[in-house]
Amino acid sequence: MADDVLDGLELNEQSWWAHDAEVTASGLFTMLRRLPALVRDMLALTWRTSRLDTLVMVGCALISEIFTALGLLATTDVLAQLFSAVPTTESMVAAVPGVAAVVGAAVLRSAFSEAGTWARNRLDPLLTQAVHTRLVELTTAVELAAFDDPDFHDQVERAGMLSYRGPSMLLWAVVQTLSGFIGLLAVSGALGVLHPILLPLILLSAVPSTWASVRSARVGYRATAGIAAAHRRQSVLQDLMTDRRAAAEIRSYTMRPYLLAQFGRIYRWVTAYELRSVRKQQLTGLWGDAFGGLASGVVYAALAALLWTGEVRLAVAATAVLAIQRAGSATSQALYGVNRAYEAGLYYEDFVRFCAEAEARAEVSGGTAPPSDLDRIMVDGVDFSYPGANEPALTGVSIRIEPGEIVALVGENGSGKTTLSKIIAGLYLPTSGDITWGGVDQRAIDRDALRERVAVIAQDFNHWPFTAGQNIAIGRHDSAEPLGPVLAASGADKVVDRLPYGLDTMLDPSYKGGTELSGGQWQRVAVARGLYRDAPLLICDEPTASLDARSEHAIFEGIRRHAVQRTVLMITHRLASVRWATRIYVLENGKIAEEGDHASLMARGGIYAEMFTLQARAYTEGGYPSK
Numbered sequence: 332m333a334d335d336v337l338d339g340l341e342l343n344e345q346s347w348w349a350h351d352a353e354v355t356a357s358g359l360f361t362m363l364r365r366l367p368a369l370v371r372d373m374l375a376l377t378w379r380t381s382r383l384d385t386l387v388m389v390g391c392a393l394i395s396e397i398f399t400a401l402g403l404l405a406t407t408d409v410l411a412q413l414f415s416a417v418p419t420t421e422s423m424v425a426a427v428p429g430v431a432a433v434v435g436a437a438v439l440r441s442a443f444s445e446a447g448t449w450a451r452n453r454l455d456p457l458l459t460q461a462v463h464t465r466l467v468e469l470t471t472a473v474e475l476a477a478f479d480d481p482d483f484h485d486q487v488e489r490a491g492m493l494s495y496r497g498p499s500m501l502l503w504a505v506v507q508t509l510s511g512f513i514g515l516l517a518v519s520g521a522l523g524v525l526h527p528i529l530l531p532l533i534l535l536s537a538v539p540s541t542w543a544s545v546r547s548a549r550v551g552y553r554a555t556a557g558i559a560a561a562h563r564r565q566s567v568l569q570d571l572m573t574d575r576r577a578a579a580e581i582r583s584y585t586m587r588p589y590l591l592a593q594f595g596r597i598y599r600w601v602t603a604y605e606l607r608s609v610r611k612q613q614l615t616g617l618w619g620d621a622f623g624g625l626a627s628g629v630v631y632a633a634l635a636a637l638l639w640t641g642e643v644r645l646a647v648a649a650t651a652v653l654a655i656q657r658a659g660s661a662t663s664q665a666l667y668g669v670n671r672a673y674e675a676g677l678y679y680e681d682f683v684r685f686c687a688e689a690e691a692r693a694e695v696s697g698g699t700a701p702p703s704d705l706d707r708i709m710v711d712g713v714d715f716s717y718p719g720a721n722e723p724a725l726t727g728v729s730i731r732i733e734p735g736e737i738v739a740l741v742g743e744n745g746s747g748k749t750t751l752s753k754i755i756a757g758l759y760l761p762t763s764g765d766i767t768w769g770g771v772d773q774r775a776i777d778r779d780a781l782r783e784r785v786a787v788i789a790q791d792f793n794h795w796p797f798t799a800g801q802n803i804a805i806g807r808h809d810s811a812e813p814l815g816p817v818l819a820a821s822g823a824d825k826v827v828d829r830l831p832y833g834l835d836t837m838l839d840p841s842y843k844g845g846t847e848l849s850g851g852q853w854q855r856v857a858v859a860r861g862l863y864r865d866a867p868l869l870i871c872d873e874p875t876a877s878l879d880a881r882s883e884h885a886i887f888e889g890i891r892r893h894a895v896q897r898t899v900l901m902i903t904h905r906l907a908s909v910r911w912a913t914r915i916y917v918l919e920n921g922k923i924a925e926e927g928d929h930a931s932l933m934a935r936g937g938i939y940a941e942m943f944t945l946q947a948r949a950y951t952e953g954g955y956p957s958k
Contacts, residue, residue: 511665
């Protein structure tokens with residue numbers, strides 16, 4: 332696309348256009364070579380999904396075309412009776428069984444064809460369900476670090492989109508291809524029975540339609556590939572202009588004219604490009620029709636010559652005309668199916684590769700049960716690097732967490748606090764170093780069982796499109812414990828009291844009866860969610876980031892009361908909230924810079940003391956000191 336159209340905007344293509352250029356560059360023979368493997372893979376997938384429907388689909392496609400051939404042979408007998416020199420009552424009566432055979436073959440062909448379509452329509456949702464289930468099973472089982480790898484994240488996004496298109500399109504294309512080729516073979520077989528010389532005529536009649544179909548498909552794919560980037564940008568702009576989250580800013584900044592102009596400019600370019608492609612396809616169709624007419628003339632001349640020389644009877648020649656028409660239709664069907672099967676196969680291979688990659692990235696877990704009572708947690712010389720990062724997130728970190736302690740992690744943004752907490756919670760595995768729970772290496776512990784012993788109240792938490800009650804209880808969805816205590820401890824009781832349906836209110840305004848919460852209200856719900864999990868280790872990662880000072884104090888007091896006889900790992904920038912911590916670790920650039928309680932760290936006059944003093948001055952002197 333020309334630079335003056337997108338003005339340097341993102342040109343990456345959406346996943347569903349990823350293979351258009353490859354399909355465009357592939358010739359018919361390349362596609363035909365790939366076809367057997369595609370058919371095998373598709374039938375293997377449908378066989379695993381539903382053996383009965385697969386047998387019905389393939390069997391009915393075969394049987395329906397057999398009846399096509401039988402109908403053609405019966406048509407010859409009927410025409411032989413009707414084209415007799417002097418039609419008589421006896422010849423008309425003699426043609427009745429043939430007519431009945433033709434009608435019966437047509438009815439049975441339609442019936443089996445519909446049965447095959449029914450089986451395919453049954454397989455389509457079953458196949459889609461199987462693929463989507465496989466997708467979510469694999470993505471929820473990989474190591475969390477995989478989502479920090481941009482390549483894997485792109486694979487997840489791409490596989491999610493392709494799962495809607497690839498398998499379903501491949502199923503349809505394979506059925507089209509099989510039906511077309513089986514129909515062509517059936518018609519050829521019928522003509523071979525009537526007279527072998529008729530077979531070359533079928534091939535001759537199919538050449539123009541074959542050329543026109545392949546040529547038209549190439550033009551279509553080139554058009555799709557050519558407008559892919561523009562279509563992507565157009566789709567992004569449309570989503571922005573129709574999305575609730577962007578609606579307020581569009582109006583606040585009076586962006587509507589600018590966005591509409593961008594949208595219209597790209598739309599006009601896309602439309603002009605598509606119209607040029609339509610013109611090329613129409614010209615291809617006209618040439619195909621012209622060559623097809625010439626080929627038909629040659630075929631009919633050949634049939635006339637065969638009739639003149641007595642090589643074939645009139646009834647056979649008439650049947651051949653019908654068969655050639657049917658062969659042309661079957662050829663077009665098969666070639667269109669080949670094109671679509673090749674493209675769909677490329678998308679399906681992407682999905683298969685994603686599955687293999689996800690399986691290779693599956694979580695590694697030990698088989699040892701975690702301690703029944705939370706014992707000492709030791710972090711010894713832990714290093715950790717995110718995938719593709721130039722610098723490690725943690726280097727040589729060692730801390731200890733005793734049962735019943737409140738331990739705080741503080742430091743500037745990017746110092747490694749959240750990363751360390753996720754490693755302790757079993758969400759990440761350290762690159763090197765050891766973590767032990769009660770003397771047991773974390774790598775040897777069943778990680779799901781370990782995470783059952785941990786509750787996390789995070790700054791970045793999910794707003795689940797569920798009811799208020801479900802949002803709180805989701806971490807212990809099988810628990811029958813009442814929500815009252817955690818609602819009171821988190822302050823979420825005041826949030827719930829204002830909801831129109833209380834705990835049964837849907838927390839998503841896009842649903843009927845749903846509502847949206849403010850940032851602070853959602854924060855209270857998240858705190859309640861973590862407290863309801865009722866785990867021996869409570870990790871609080873900036874749990875009051877969206878709250879005012881009074882609410883923050885109330886939340887921390889509620890957490891302290893609720894966390895009695897529990898171990899708490901606290902992460903916060905607001906240092907006034909960690910004065911009551913048993914031990915404070917100060918992280919700087921992924922390393923432990925200081926360690927101690929509030930009093931000792933203040934006496935030391937280091938990083939912690941500087942940070943605490945700056946925050947205190949902001950409140951006591953009305954602002955930060957100037958440098």
